[in-house]
Amino acid sequence: MSGKMYFGGVEGGATHSNLVICDETGKVVGQAKGPGTNHWALGIEKCASRVIAMLHAAKQDAGIPIDMPLDSLGLTLSGCEQDSSNAELAARVLEGDKYSARKVYVASDTAGSLFTGAPSGGMVLIAGTGSNALLRTADGKQHGCGGWGYLLGDEGGAYWIAYRAVKTVFDDVDGLRAAPHPTHRVWELIREHFNADTRADLLPHSYKHFDKSYFAAYRHIYSSQGSLYQVKTELELVRLRVSSAMGAAWLAAKQVNYDLPRDDSAFCDVFYTYRPSEMLNGNVNGNIKINGKIENGYQGCGCEDWTGVIGYVSVKEKVSAATIVNDSLKGRREKYNFIADVVAVSAPSVVYIEIKDGRRLDLYTGSPITLSNGSGFVVKEDGLILTNAHVVVNKPNAIVEVKLLDGSTHKGVVEDVDLKSDLATLRIPVKNLPTMKLGSSADIRPGEWVVAMGSPLALSNTVTAGVVSSAQRASEELGLRGKDMVYIQTDAPITFGNSGGPLVNLDGEAIGVNSMKVMSGISFAIPIDYVKEFFAKSRSKSPPVSKRYLGITMLSLTPNILIELRMRNPEMPSDIKHGILVWKVIIGSPAYNGGLQPGDIITNINGKPVYSATDIYSLLESTLGRLELEVVRGHKKMSLTVTPEIH
Known part of the structure; x- marks a missing residue:
């Protein structure tokens, strides 16, 4: 192929997305940002419209006419695991804008990350609110490695990793299940993160003060307890330096049999190197070399072929695990x-x-x-x-x-x-x-x-x-x-x-x-x-301002907020499809005196369903006297009476 060519790629997450356009040399000539593009949460129609809007913005950024189709467009989006829905999404993009691209290819966001950092084969782990993992061998075969998002499985997610680490330590101490490796360093990190002296000090973090994101922030080490695959060559862990939209553009070019030039060294950094030969030859304790430094604490298995251990290693762990004099840490506090x-x-x-x-x-x-x-x-x-x-x-x-x-x-x-x-x-x-x-x-x-x-x-x-x-x-x-x-x-x-x-x-x-x-x-x-x-x-x-005063700050329930509320409160009635979430009640206000509490969901007022804050404002102005509220609190439905005050 010759002449000017353009390839697009989208990195689509549940909260935000990126789109890049590359020319035939692999140079980025246009880019755009946009909101989340998970079609399971949005619907295929809205997801396609967001992709088209970003594409138009990126074309404008690149100086490409809107009516000039790209040679190929790759969409690597959150939730795109199903071939049938992927094909439908690609068709909707082409229906919504016939000039979008000559070909639209859809794959998961996991694939986008994989082909950004390891186009010749490797493993990618996405650990966010949910999680996913994918292994691709050098011959092109792909294997799922667990994790299907936070609704079906958190394998590989930050919270899952932290939970497994804590549970492994507790079970080891109790004698319930012996850990495959020494756990003292892991326990030290747990105590440091949760400010705990004993295991009982973690109970408030698991119940009364549970915060999934805070719990997930502890994820320094996790070692698999089984064989994932045999590692016979060195293993490198890399982090991306560019958006995985670049991998999506590379995949798009592949779909039209074009090898898009790329500089792998510019796409990612190696931050962890595992060499089994070094562990077997002279390292009786199974030490691992990390960026040139020997890290101890892993016990060798003594077998002829070393079984691969894949772990998550953070900067904090490297610092705390280093066995060097404390003087080498001087200046870090002021610097960072x-x-x-x-x-x-x-x-x-x-x-x-x-x-x-x-x-x-x-x-x-x-x-x-x-x-x-x-x-x-x-x-x-x-x-x-x-x-x-x-x-x-x-x-x-x-x-x-x-x-x-x-x-x-x-x-x-x-x-x-x-x-x-x-x-x-x-x-x-x-x-x-x-x-x-x-x-x-x-x-x-x-x-x-x-x-x-x-x-x-x-x-x-x-x-x-x-x-x-x-x-x-x-x-x-x-x-x-x-x-x-x-x-x-x-x-x-x-x-x-x-x-x-x-x-x-x-x-x-x-x-x-x-x-x-x-x-x-x-x-x-x-x-x-x-x-x-x-x-x-x-x-x-x-x-x-309104002449009738209620005294609450509220938020309309969207499908996404409803899903999150049900995850946090499985006992919430399943027939709740609409309403207003009360997130603050002014002390001494009519709402406060009427018994409303933060976290309540108002579904009906005076027998009429409410869908948005606008409905409540309208009822306040059009109704005299008391308001009869139908409220959901936890798993209970109740009725409350509130008498608005005149401003």
Whole structure:
């Protein structure tokens, strides 16, 4: 083949996707990002439309006309394991845009990763919320190696690995099942991660304070207890340096019998090397060489052909396992504490906000009782503070108190409110305050480190860190009707009270305003570019608010949220198909007095089904008197009566 050719590849996950276009030399000429493309969660029609939208954006980026089809397009997407549904998805893409490509090929995201890092054969392990694994031999034969996502099996997933490691240690100590290798180093790592002295100290992490993502964060070592296959040559573990969309493009070219040039050294890094000959010749304890250093703690089997041991080795494990003098670790704390550097710059501008009821006094102190709390941050040195609208738009006669980092408390006055974007400003009578620098949310990338700051549960000056899961999560995906916004999704915990605080990048710039937490590991922030638009608008008066006040913050139930709720609560009634999830109840509000609690699902009001927050607003304005609510709490259905107050 000769002449100009173009090949496309898509890396599609459940939360976000990437698309690249390569020319015939293997050079990337266009790329685009988009939301998740798991067709089991979205439906094939919507999945195809998202792929087409990304393809159009990438063609525009590459300067390719929209009506010029690619020579081949490879889709390696989450959940694409079934040949029949893969063929249907490929057909839908071609039906939706006849100029998309001359050929569309669909395979799993596991295959995309495999052909990005090991086109000549190897094994790939995807360990995320779910998991999957695939082995491809040099002669082209493929074998499944366990893991079918979090609904069917977590084999290879981060939580599964951590669970197996803990269980292996416990069973070994109890004498129930002897571990195949010494476990003392694994136990040391478990104690360090969970801050545990005894095995009983892990029980709260397994029950009362269970957090799957935190549990999964411990995944330093796992060694298989059986033979996976015979290893006769050295084994290399590699991590990808590029998106697996590159592997998808390479696969696409293969489908039209074209060998797309590639530089394997640019695609991945080798971070672990296993040499069985070194373990058998002179290493009686079965030592493994990792990047030139001998690591001990594995016991040899003494057999003629060494049985392969495949493990997950993290940077932390390499450091803790190294038997070198402590002086070699000096300087690491100062060098790698980048989160602490961000906090040092940003914390002085973060404030704690408390909303008090001026009509009700505490019986013991005589002070107004606290209704709710939140966070904010100083944006102008003359005392102007940014926060969420839902933090300060409260009941009549509310008193706003602001506590600064130095401990001083000041009365605040709400100046501007935008309920649609959930943003508000308030001012305190203090000058020369440290301010937060506003960054840009337009260039945020999934995987970027972020720091969430605020005052969750009235605990001032709290810091959590994580990564951006999605830079543009549409409000429609969250069931937020009438917002017409996108949100930053992050796994940095945003707990009640964090609302209004800044989401900060590693340059110490606010790129978002912490807004809400749906569940562990899934939180959302308002992009800072909306804040800049909010500041640019001049307002002569505050926008109108509802005349009837309920006192809850809510989220419409989407199919994805329903699935997650059922996973966390298997006893939840199976006939729940719609409703509103209550994720915060203002203390002292009509909803609070009526018995509503965070986590309740409102399915009907006055006998009418509710599907979105808009339905509740409509009922509030059109109905007088009490509201009869049908609520699901845990596995129980109940009826509650709430009498809204007049604003």
